[in-house]
């Protein structure tokens with residue numbers, strides 16, 4: 408066994424943690440309220456908690472940063488899968504953004520499977536001389552975490568144990584938010600169930616947390632359930648970023664974080680790499696920054712795009728009709744830049760961030776090989792020419808499964 412081998416729950420790995428999936432993602436936006444109209448009213452991310460950045464903003468600039476409310480949103484039972492923070496307030500309160508004027512991503516967040524992996528990961532990053540921006544356990548969300556940044560400043564997060572929101576639809580009450588840590592804990596730590604029991608013994612009511620409002624009528628039949636939109640987000644990602652040096656970024660994401668390289672392409676001379684955390688073809692795609700101008704994209708953000716998976720092909724078609732009726736327009740980008748993906752469309756959010764709606768992602772098996780290009784599904788870029796019914800691929804419904812009811 409090599410010196411660099413770490414025994415993680417009985418298996419020797421090259422680092423003391425193993426990323427399992429993209430857990431959540433976040434961006435800083437000009438107006439959280441305006442972004443919410445797009446991401447919540449139209450796409451269906453539901454608010455699970457709010458966070459006021461006001462107390463973090465220095466007094467001298469408080470009058471200039473505008474509204475300071477940030478929101479945590481979710482599509483399933485994870486407390487948050489997508490967060491929207493107020494750009495000016497975040498930049499005024501967090502010095503990390505200073506050297507990275509194009510940084511609009513506030514986190515690319517990966518789940519590991521144990522608290523020990525977070526704690527040992529913290530030590531490992533320190534031993535390697537790699538910077539951890541923050542560690543401990545924050546609320547809202549209650550997840551234990553460490554925050555390393557990639558060479559272009561994108562803040563990554565590794566976490567264990569995010570709060571789950573169950574049948575009652577309520578987040579933890581504010582009184583539970585007192586349980587915070589500014590550093591990794593001593594192990595073993597008490598369970599969350601034990602924490603809740605202790606709160607009950609102190610007479611704390613558990614039902615005082617944030618619960619989403621339901622202002623929209625539920626009129627669309629989605630698989631037999633009435634929802635406010637004719638589709639349901641069932642998974643987040645992939646995240647696509649632009650970087651100054653693809654090799655350096657690959658070093659970080661592949662060698663440091665341990666993501667697997669699925670595929671590389673050369674697009675008009677530009678090398679683009681696709682990495683996965685689990686069986687999905689990619690949950691992170693890295694593109695050279697020079698490609699941004701080639702594609703005619705705005706030059707003020709290192710975020711290329713953010714994907715959201717919908718429950719089915721039929722839902723994707725219905726989503727396109729629904730969003731078209733809402734006045735949104737779709738943008739076409741070269742399919743070659745998104746290997747492993749079936750039918751999809753691109754939207755711009757109010758800040759100009761690109762959002763990719765899709766239903767099908769190629770899955771990678773034991774041998775780590777992507778599907779040969781000639782066996783991939785071919786599809787028309789124009790959704791008005793999509794057929795009502797198509798044949799499945801061998802892996803159309805494989806991969807991460809949405810748990811629980813659709814609402």
Ligand SMILES: [Fe+2]
Nearest residue numbers: 431514516564
């Ligand atoms: Fe996070």
